[in-house]
Amino acid sequence: MTTSNENKTNMLTKQDLNRAVFHGLGMEWGWTYERQMNLAYFNMVRHALEKIYKDQPEKLHEAMVRNCEFFNITPQLAPFVGGIALAMEEQNAKSDDFDTKSITAIKSALMGPLSGIGDSIFLSGIRIIALGVGIPLCLQGNFLGVVLYFLIYNIPAFWLRFAGIYKGYEIGTGYLDKLKSSGLIDKVMQAASIVGIMVIGAMSITMVYTSVTMQIGSGDTSASLQSVLDGILPGMIPLGVTWLYYWLLGKKKINILWLIIGTIVVGIAGAYFGILG
Amino acid sequence: MTLLQAILCGLVSVYGVFDFALGTLYLNRPIFLSAITGLILGDFKTGIIIGATLELFFMGAVSVGAYIPPDVVVGGVVATALAIVNGYSTEIAITLAMPIALFSLAIGNLITITQPFFLKRADYYADKCDAKGVVRIQWTMGLINCARRFILTFLALYFGATAVEAFVNSIPDWVISGMSAAGGLMPAMGFAMLMRMILTKQILPYYFLGFVLAAYLAMPSLGVAILAVIIVMVKFDFLNPNRSETGEMVNSSTSGGGIDDDF
Numbered sequence: 001m002t003t004s005n006e007n008k009t010n011m012l013t014k015q016d017l018n019r020a021v022f023h024g025l026g027m028e029w030g031w032t033y034e035r036q037m038n039l040a041y042f043n044m045v046r047h048a049l050e051k052i053y054k055d056q057p058e059k060l061h062e063a064m065v066r067n068c069e070f071f072n073i074t075p076q077l078a079p080f081v082g083g084i085a086l087a088m089e090e091q092n093a094k095s096d097d098f099d100t101k102s103i104t105a106i107k108s109a110l111m112g113p114l115s116g117i118g119d120s121i122f123l124s125g126i127r128i129i130a131l132g133v134g135i136p137l138c139l140q141g142n143f144l145g146v147v148l149y150f151l152i153y154n155i156p157a158f159w160l161r162f163a164g165i166y167k168g169y170e171i172g173t174g175y176l177d178k179l180k181s182s183g184l185i186d187k188v189m190q191a192a193s194i195v196g197i198m199v200i201g202a203m204s205i206t207m208v209y210t211s212v213t214m215q216i217g218s219g220d221t222s223a224s225l226q227s228v229l230d231g232i233l234p235g236m237i238p239l240g241v242t243w244l245y246y247w248l249l250g251k252k253k254i255n256i257l258w259l260i261i262g263t264i265v266v267g268i269a270g271a272y273f274g275i276l277g
Numbered sequence: 278m279t280l281l282q283a284i285l286c287g288l289v290s291v292y293g294v295f296d297f298a299l300g301t302l303y304l305n306r307p308i309f310l311s312a313i314t315g316l317i318l319g320d321f322k323t324g325i326i327i328g329a330t331l332e333l334f335f336m337g338a339v340s341v342g343a344y345i346p347p348d349v350v351v352g353g354v355v356a357t358a359l360a361i362v363n364g365y366s367t368e369i370a371i372t373l374a375m376p377i378a379l380f381s382l383a384i385g386n387l388i389t390i391t392q393p394f395f396l397k398r399a400d401y402y403a404d405k406c407d408a409k410g411v412v413r414i415q416w417t418m419g420l421i422n423c424a425r426r427f428i429l430t431f432l433a434l435y436f437g438a439t440a441v442e443a444f445v446n447s448i449p450d451w452v453i454s455g456m457s458a459a460g461g462l463m464p465a466m467g468f469a470m471l472m473r474m475i476l477t478k479q480i481l482p483y484y485f486l487g488f489v490l491a492a493y494l495a496m497p498s499l500g501v502a503i504l505a506v507i508i509v510m511v512k513f514d515f516l517n518p519n520r521s522e523t524g525e526m527v528n529s530s531t532s533g534g535g536i537d538d539d540f
Contacts, residue, residue, distance in 0.1 A: 238465060
């Protein structure tokens, strides 16, 4: 058993963290609609969890189940979140009254904002720069263009993975502990979930992209139902669909499998009758 | 095209998925896949040039958030192979490859039906503390996706573009476009799952604030995130040096922040 005066020593070494980065490379490998990168996240932290809860089979069991929950983020930023979460798992191992819900809360609060930032930096930023350098060479048939594209994109990506997990672990062990003891952690968590939910609200309009192609009226006065709906409230369809799922998943406790099948049926029926496109 | 070449091109498509296992290196894009396809078919240089052209075509089709683009992997490899073997222009080759790319996307959406079974299995292993079992599930799902890319690329190239086109054309349009319409709705399911985890009555208004900013002002999500950080900094008074140790906010009425109280 551990005692309280061991609280300051870290259980995970730099090697453990590097190992987590390595096992967490496949963030988009085994991706699902339902829980997205949850298996990849699990794969990233599993060895560290086994080490942290070496002598506590019951807590290990809880941690295994807990770490299978929903996860999604820009892949390069996953180790940063993993570092913070592992530091919190470690505190859970060292104390008996740690609220494990706060681990889930921090993880899910960080996902939205960090994905927004990460996707902008990597996909709209670094990737385009890499292509800008690589493509002109490729158009001349020079393979060096592909090599430069690869390096420009991946050097920052890998640097961020390692730097991220060290920094995240450091923040998790030092800063979060201080915040917790000062009672500030609830505020930080609430602040993070506000930022998270605002980004989710914004993303539900840009990421859901099915449009209603049905026309209303005929001849010169005809208008697509989409433009009519957008005239009332832009993004009405993504908003409605999201809340429909939310309701079905919660109040109705509908199995996700039926939701997927239902969505496909609705999509095909909608296309057949010319409503969706 | 020889059997061996068709198999090797299929393996290029497999790499297009396996790239995710190696850390999303972004070598799952035409810029790399087309070059390797060219190498296999004996015209490396043309492969590189076609890859760059296709990359410009597909620039927008990346996976941002939960948006899944039409299958760039199968579409890109098949188009490159057709262009090199039959001497088509890149534009014609990509037009010919588009049906198979859309078909691959439709099959992919159909495969999502199996995902809940795998996730349930993974939960079972996690409950048994069998970490390796969970990872096996992750790899199984990844490899199923590899298999789909291999089979479609191989069939398209071995039986030829015309045969593929005839086959895809025999499927009614509404099935394919219905599948992609369904694929467009599914990200909403992911958001709903995430909201089930973090949404409370207290923060509900902020969801709609983010939505309205994106809907009416077309503000990108990074802009919304920055604005959200500003809002919480003001709301929780994070910048106030007099903030008490217990986390209680010091009433800052002397600094004249009356408007902020409306939050």
